[in-house]
Amino acid sequence: MIEIILLVSSVLFIFALKLFGRPSTAHRANTFAMLAMALAVFSAFNFDFSNYDSAFYITIIVSGLLGVLISKRVQMTQMPELVGLFNGFGGGASGAIAYVELSKSTLPLSDYFVAIFSMVIGMFTFSGSIIAVLKLRGKLNNVNTTIANIFSAFLPPLILLPAIWESEILSLEYFMLLSLIAGIIRVAVIGGADMPVVIAFLNSLSGIAAMSAGFIVNSIILIIAGALVGASGIILTLLMCAAMNRTLLDVLKGGFGSKSINNEYDKDPISTSPEDVAIQLSYAESVIIVPGYGMAVAQAQSAVKELTNTLKDKNIEVKFAIHPVAGRMPGHMNVLLAEVDIDYEDMYTLEDINSEFSSTDVVIVLGANDVVNPLARTDEDSPIYGMPILDVDLAKQVIVIKRSMSPGYAGIANPLFINDNAKMLFADAKEGLEKIIKSFELV
Amino acid sequence: MEATFLLTLLITFLASFIGYELISKIPQTLHTPLMSGSNAISGVTLIAAILIYPEVGESQVLKIIVLTAIAFATLNIVGGFSVTGRILEMFKKND
Numbered sequence: 001m002i003e004i005i006l007l008v009s010s011v012l013f014i015f016a017l018k019l020f021g022r023p024s025t026a027h028r029a030n031t032f033a034m035l036a037m038a039l040a041v042f043s044a045f046n047f048d049f050s051n052y053d054s055a056f057y058i059t060i061i062v063s064g065l066l067g068v069l070i071s072k073r074v075q076m077t078q079m080p081e082l083v084g085l086f087n088g089f090g091g092g093a094s095g096a097i098a099y100v101e102l103s104k105s106t107l108p109l110s111d112y113f114v115a116i117f118s119m120v121i122g123m124f125t126f127s128g129s130i131i132a133v134l135k136l137r138g139k140l141n142n143v144n145t146t147i148a149n150i151f152s153a154f155l156p157p158l159i160l161l162p163a164i165w166e167s168e169i170l171s172l173e174y175f176m177l178l179s180l181i182a183g184i185i186r187v188a189v190i191g192g193a194d195m196p197v198v199i200a201f202l203n204s205l206s207g208i209a210a211m212s213a214g215f216i217v218n219s220i221i222l223i224i225a226g227a228l229v230g231a232s233g234i235i236l237t238l239l240m241c242a243a244m245n246r247t248l249l250d251v252l253k254g255g256f257g258s259k260s261i262n263n264e265y266d267k268d269p270i271s272t273s274p275e276d277v278a279i280q281l282s283y284a285e286s287v288i289i290v291p292g293y294g295m296a297v298a299q300a301q302s303a304v305k306e307l308t309n310t311l312k313d314k315n316i317e318v319k320f321a322i323h324p325v326a327g328r329m330p331g332h333m334n335v336l337l338a339e340v341d342i343d344y345e346d347m348y349t350l351e352d353i354n355s356e357f358s359s360t361d362v363v364i365v366l367g368a369n370d371v372v373n374p375l376a377r378t379d380e381d382s383p384i385y386g387m388p389i390l391d392v393d394l395a396k397q398v399i400v401i402k403r404s405m406s407p408g409y410a411g412i413a414n415p416l417f418i419n420d421n422a423k424m425l426f427a428d429a430k431e432g433l434e435k436i437i438k439s440f441e442l443v
Numbered sequence: 444m445e446a447t448f449l450l451t452l453l454i455t456f457l458a459s460f461i462g463y464e465l466i467s468k469i470p471q472t473l474h475t476p477l478m479s480g481s482n483a484i485s486g487v488t489l490i491a492a493i494l495i496y497p498e499v500g501e502s503q504v505l506k507i508i509v510l511t512a513i514a515f516a517t518l519n520i521v522g523g524f525s526v527t528g529r530i531l532e533m534f535k536k537n538d
Contacts, residue, residue: 013484017461020480023472023535024534026473026531027531027535030476030524030527030531031528033483033484033524034483037484037486037487041489043490044489044490045493055506055510056496056510056513059513060513060517063513064517064518066522067522067525068521068522068525070522070526071526072529079530082522082526086518086522089482089518090482090486090515090519092512092515093486093488093492093515093516093519094488094512096511096515097488100505100509100512103505203478203481203482206482206485207485210485210487211455214491217490217491218451219491219494221487221490222488222490223451223454223455223458225487226485226487227462228466228484229484229485230462231459232477232478233478235463235467236478330471330475330477330478331471331472331475331477331478332475334474339533344472344534347472
């Protein structure tokens with residue numbers, strides 16, 4: 001009976017992934033996955049609920065209620081933090097279970113190594129995720145890479161140390177501590193705009209930790225579900241790395257953009273006013289908006305929606321060009337725009353829209369910088385050389401809404417800003433858009 | 444014993460492969476709910492906690508550690524599915 005329940009559960013998980021492939025069916029995928037999870041958890045009890053005391057049930061009920069509360073309260077701009085936190089919880093739970101199993105010291109040798117692996121990965125994910133959340137909240141600045149390099153250099157002798165001591169009990173806690181420190185140090189050196197990679201990578205690790213926990217307790221469904229999460233995280237990690245033309249190792253090394261190289265401009269940008277932008281837009285037939293992290297920081301999504309409505313009322317075509325690493329996690333911009341009811345059919349990926357810029361009248365760059373920097377195509381010495389960018393500079397006219405000329409994450413100047421077809425509107429993303437919308441009423 | 448371990452490895456490999464194939468087809472626009480949904484699914488480790496909880500024995504420390512794992516995993520499952528549902532509702536509206 002249990003086997004049949006588990007079979008149904010596994011099939012439902014995979015079927016849910018299939019349904020997730022299209023925005024219109026994805027909400028059903030969630031229902032299927034919930035059902036699969038309920039069956040899987042139910043099967044673990046093996047029809048015997050008497051083995052569990054009140055502490056067990058109270059923990060489940062309280063944390064379940066807390067989960068509902070958090071998920072209802074969280075704002076969409078905070079999704080990177082929430083996913084980061086949940087990555088940590090997932091890793092921490094699997095790591096803790098591995099630790100308990102190891103403490104029993106009745107494990108066969110093969111399970112022993114899997115359990116060590118699960119504990120190390122789980123604890124690394126836990127501490128690394130907490131640091132990632134602190135960074136996303138702006139509570140922690142970048143740590144110098146030297147510390148991480150010293151730690152990495154000393155890691156092999158540190159791992160071998162317990163073998164010299166020959167003390168087994170101590171070495172378990174010792175390995176746990178090492179994994180926790182490794183997680184902290186590794187994530188602490190990685191900068192803010194690399195967070196999409198870090199979050200996706202930790203997501204994958206939380207799945208791998210769960211999968212290996214499945215090996216310890218001999219649960220096939222745990223292995224399958226863990227493997228699915230691991231695969232999903234790896235895919236996203238590789239996509240994010242490809243979108244920056246960097247390797248995962250290079251991202252994890254940290255310290256990107258900390259050297260300020262050439263960020264001087266040899267001429268002044270052309271500055272514009274909200275009124276002029278409104279006039280410029282009202283003569284356009286096609287507009288592409290390029291949102292970036294600045295839009296999320298300024299909470300400008302509603303203003304974007306309002307401007308979109310204004311433009312569409314004037315029969316101007318509006319599209320959104322979303323770079324894979326825009327924001328702080330994969331798909332971050334899409335969710336923010338969907339929340340204000342912007343149609344997902346109007347959101348385009350880099351590959352789908354890059355050929356359209358040259359025939360577009362006006363492009364509005366809203367809080368994006370490195371992902372529209374043409375140096376990625378031309379300057380071989382640039383740290384972002386080879387990164388796929390949105391070819392905004394090829395559009396007929398470009399309006400950049402940005403507070404100052406300060407460089408983006410890569411720490412380099414963006415020649416787009418002084419391009420002949422570009423004008424700067426120096427403003428906060430939200431305020432700038434609201435002023436443009438107001439000016440429309442006067443046009 | 445050997446055969447079961449190999450069979451488990453085979454299942455692991457197949458699950459990873461199916462996962463990789465299906466998830467590769469998920470569009471960029473759904474990557475955030477994909478991650479929060481993954482969070483929920485990684486809470487499946489609750490199964491391991493349920494399996495080992497009755498066998499933990501007398502140690503209060505180990506019991507508290509398992510209860511912590513249960514709390515984390517339940518938070519992930521409930522919170523993860525709930526927030527994913529909230530996000531996917533936003534994408535549904537467009538039909």
